[in-house]
Amino acid sequence: MSAVLDSHLVVQRGAFRLDIALTIGAGEVVALLGPNGAGKTTALRALAGLLPVDAGQVVLGGQTLDEPSRGVFVPADRRPVGVVFQDYLLFPHLSALDNVAFGPRRHGVGKTAARLRAAALLERVGLIEQARRKPRQLSGGQAQRVALARALAVDPVLLLLDEPLAALDARTRLETRAELHRHLGEQPGATLLVTHDPLDALVLADRLVIIEDGRIVQEGDAATITAQPRTDYVARLVGLNLYRARAHGHTAVLSGGFSLALAEALEGDVFVAFAPTAVALHPRQPEGSPRNTWPATITGIQRHGDNLRVQLAGAVDAAADITPNAAAHLNLMPGQVVWAAVKATETRAYPA
Template identity: 60%
Template sequence: MTRTNPAAADGLDAHLVIDHKTFRLDIVLAAAPGDVVALLGPNGAGKTTALRALAGLTPLTAGHLRLDGNPLHHTPPESRPVGVVFQDYLLFPHLTALDNVAFGPRCQGATKSESRAQAADWLSRMGLTDHATAKPRRLSGGQAQRVALARALATNPRLLLLDEPLAALDARTRLDVRAQLRRHLAEFEAVAVLVTHDPLDAMVLADRLVVIEHGRVVQEGTPSDIARHPRTDYIAQLVGLNLYKGRADGHTVHLDAGPAITTTEDLSGQVFVAFPPSAVTLHRDPPTGTSARNHWRCEVAGLETHGDQIRAALTGELPLAADLTTVAAAELDLHPGASVWATVKATQTHAYPA
């Protein structure tokens, strides 16, 4: 999904400032019609607060909120051209799928027959025509999610908010519904803002990621740019990279806290250095005859299954994560407390300006 840059009078233009007793949210969000923006961040970062502010459920302390050039920060929630898909969907349990979707158009002044006709059209688009008369308790998680999405879209919102829309689904259903949701969002002509803890959901569904920590935006960009150039430990863990900061002097980066790392990039000044856990090779004895320019003495702090591999958490000269096969872990006799040597080739590191 390739989008254009936000224009001044179109799409979302928001500066959200909210003060609580012990927390302050202060972020800027801008998106053009057709953009899908994902808000990512650890628990307590301010993602849900931002979503509630966009929906009008939490008032701004300062800043502004404009949609297609129209100020919304003093507009009550029910009068905003905003659709919301909540984490638990919040479908009306006493209404059928058809009447759940028809509720929005009916509130906007459509007649009963008009609103039900619109609802039927949306259910057809979602592949749910056969479930129009079913009540929520008769729907699967994936079906309920699509009814909730149809209900939000039936009001023709200019801003669609999705709060962890796939969190309530099991892994198998999540895969299918994620693909369907991507298709529907690609067809959506207004702005969509997605809050999620799942990096895969964000990478698959969004055009742009906005990462929030402690109520501030710490990084934003395309999924590929953020995956390749993480700028905080949280983002590095999110995309599965070891990340360090230091001062570069040519091909050597002297870390702020730790040893030096040799890289292929020729840089100077403050930089980040990143490499994946799969780039790390472990040895029980000091490595000899290896082409790896980087090697550090470490200790195994913990082991856990990671997909079809074992991920080792290492402490010592350089804290890092290493991925290896179960066979390799057994041959090395890895266990918490074991002393190992970790090596990484310079060609497998990536350095970039901080």
């Protein structure tokens, strides 16, 4: 897949430095994930032309948009880039139709032609009947679709989506996510989705790029990232317990000296991961088949879907998911000491 976007973004803001390379192919949707302060919005603003890079370059469709070493900088309004902002930023005094027609009009398209294009896009996103309504007369999901239509109206080579579903309630978010997935599948250019929501990323994106502290820490397709997280943030994102260890055969020794039995033999520095559902809790040390066991203190209990998530502190800090019935049987409460157990066959180890 040839790269539509080929960029190296270096932005210095006080003590914070963003330094990442981003490439996106034609028709590809890439999700940029990371915790607050990781640099996601800085990257989006740099690509949009709202923030110049201090070093590196932004090349889009073969055209250099930003390269400070050569004195090149194309301003935002001249870039073939469409942006859907988190709060949509629709013009409150314009109808949905005129909001969508605004971009083509700015690019020199006549009023009639711009409105015809806007009407076609509103038809595409299922909102032609709301064409005359102002933003305040639209629901959150409708406003999001108008913002998407407005971004697509300029035939963007690059479409930027900044937390596009964050402002929606849970039900509207579910419906709008499915609609957005369909529209992105029809987008011939490159798409970058900036989000902190792993579900949005997993559903909408072909590839995930995860940044922390202004650096890329992991990238790949969803299956690769969920199977082999490489940082605590990524592990939490995909719902796994993760540890760095030194492996010798079927044994992995953690930094504190605690040993975990592994299903497969490995040598050297490794990551060891297991799901919270793999952690069983017992009132006393269990006997029977070989497994990893350790005493742990309950530090918290929260509802997690249909189960309870129990936070454990001990030789191995971990999260365990158990049923409400199991919790009631064990009479669990914060401060209580229990025994945690994980079968070796439930662990997943891979080179660090």
